[in-house]
Amino acid sequence: MSEHTITVAGVAIDTRHWIGGERVASAQTFPDVSPIDGSTIGGISRGTAMEAAAAVAAAKAAFPAWAATSRAERARILHAIADGVEKRIEELSIVETTDNGALLRSHRRGVMPRVAHNFRFFADWLLKLEHEDFETRGHTNHVSWDPAGPSVLITPWNAPLMLATWKVAPALAAGNTVILKPAEWTPLTASLLADIAAEAGLPAGVLNVVQGYGSEIGDALTSHPDVRRISFTGSVPTAKRIAESAAANLTPLSLELGGKSPLLVFADADLDLAVDLAVEQYDNAGQVCLAATRFLVEESVAEEFTRRFVEKAGQLTQGDPRGEATDIGPNIHPLQLEKIDGFVQRAVAAGARAVIGGHRKDGQYYAPTLLTDVAQDSEVVQEEVFGPVLTLQTFATEDEAVRLANDTRFGLAATLATGDPERAERVTAQLVAGTVWTNCFFVRDLQAPFGGSRHSGVGREGGTWSFDFYCDLKNTVTSPNGWKNHG
Known part of the structure; x- marks a missing residue:
């Protein structure tokens, strides 16, 4: 050889x-x-x-x-x-x-x-x-x-x-x-x-x-x-x-x-579907540019959404990516792991709460994390982490949801969960994103424009x-x- x-x-x-x-x-x-x-x-x-x-x-x-x-x-x-x-x-x-x-x-x-x-x-x-x-x-x-x-x-x-x-x-x-x-x-x-x-x-x-x-x-x-x-x-x-x-x-x-894409969950959404979409954002240990890392959830269903999300995320298996039962593998490099943990620790120091995760595991593995009590202008909401770190904020009205969704310097993708087709049409027309998914995620066709x-x-x-x-x-x-x- x-x-x-x-x-x-x-x-x-x-x-x-x-x-x-x-x-x-x-x-x-x-x-x-x-x-x-x-x-x-x-x-x-x-x-x-x-x-x-x-x-x-x-x-x-x-x-x-x-x-x-x-x-x-x-x-x-x-x-x-x-x-x-x-x-x-x-x-x-x-x-x-x-x-x-x-x-x-x-x-x-x-x-x-x-x-x-x-x-x-x-x-x-x-x-x-x-x-x-x-x-x-x-x-x-x-x-x-x-x-x-x-x-x-x-x-x-x-x-x-x-x-x-x-x-x-x-x-x-x-x-x-x-x-x-x-x-x-x-x-x-x-x-x-x-x-x-x-x-x-x-x-x-x-x-x-x-x-x-x-x-x-x-x-x-x-x-x-x-x-x-x-x-x-x-x-x-x-x-x-x-x-x-x-x-x-x-x-x-x-x-x-990069992206800092939102997942908008309205009260009229199928919550089981919305939770499935949310947990899917941990795919590839969060190292997906299109990931909807910012959950924006209507106030009236936020508590129930969070409860179901924590339960569903808790069923994920993290470990050797060669294992058939593994759902989440390692992050790519020690430098990237350091970057991910830095985002989380600074957010927690500023008042964020880690509902799940918030810490490193052995080797180059980072625990799937969900942060709440985060400010819209905070670093963890505005900047791309590129790891298994998600944030959750709430909104009261449709207009507020759209404002929060568009309030970053990015515009790669957005995901929307709603049971109302008219609302879907109104909201998607206002979102700044190259790709918008409604009640689905990561469905891509090479015929479609991407960027x-x-x-x-x-x-x-x-x-x-x-x-x-x-x-x-x-x-x-x-x-x-x-x-x-x-x-």
Whole structure:
């Protein structure tokens, strides 16, 4: 076995970058640590500006041929990648669970099948992508989507492969070449994706994977003049740095950022349903950008809602995410755990009450927490915690509920529980959010636009919106005159 290969549950993973169809090692490595038990999985090639330049050069060299590849052939290769993912769902699942601590059963049943679906969906959407021609004073307008060029995709650690392929699949389908930079805390499945793509026949240089820290390789990627698109999912502060870096070259950006989403529970709601939706916000140990972390509950049902919530949350099992019965695993990293606990302890010191939780457990596990007696302008209500920490506030009127829901700098999502369809229509029309769920949560379709308002992001992706971002749209206007020498 190569010195650059590590194994996770018998799965061999190359720790080097994938650049121009070849494995490339860096002079230094960084440790990849499992949040399950704090053990070091292995050393990962630590990229610098040199590897960034090489990856962009490879993507630039491969772009003309890939852009000229027919839609049908691009779609065929994307389906072949999906086939490769489906053949390795078990391997990808155990590797990703080891790397980021999310539930193994969720990876097997939902997340990794969704990875394959990402490729299939955008392959199929590509083949039907069109805009009907239209006339202007006898002239014909024809809209087309031209591949934009090398694209840098910077992806997060909370759902590494699924969120990476949510970007990689449409970028490749659009005819762009890609430089994928996974989060340094969860690099492993991106390396496996490079192998799967190569086995599926994706030409060398079309997909490149580089690893490392944002300050060492990320800045070099986002400031590169040959990069024509940048898509990033992560924190607001990092997004601001990326935007500054990209500004010099006017590189278009797509930013999917944080959230502080509300769950509005009205007195006319099915309380059992509302409680189920509320407990679901602990999914992935609270490390979900879309999570409705702020419960806004009508005063008349707040006591009963809280009683049922505490009972339901008490049935959750926290522990090793590889266990079939586990509901909540660890948080990703000691730094993140420190951040989560800091939010809670400062809130309690300011007068908040921990109805459940409010403390660390052994290792990198944090007890599912619900805080009450929190002020609207408090840090824990206004800022994204990104852990299993929820707050509960009450409201007296519909107008107050909407005001509280919209009173943060974010606008990623919102969830509404009500038994009145007219109220649902009134309230959802007033909520500032990219996605609103009524009496449900986390139902997502790749046909729908996805993104956030305010500090939750810039732009929308999904369906044709993804192609609008990854392409240069062209309108060709043709006069009916001038064909006199033809035919």
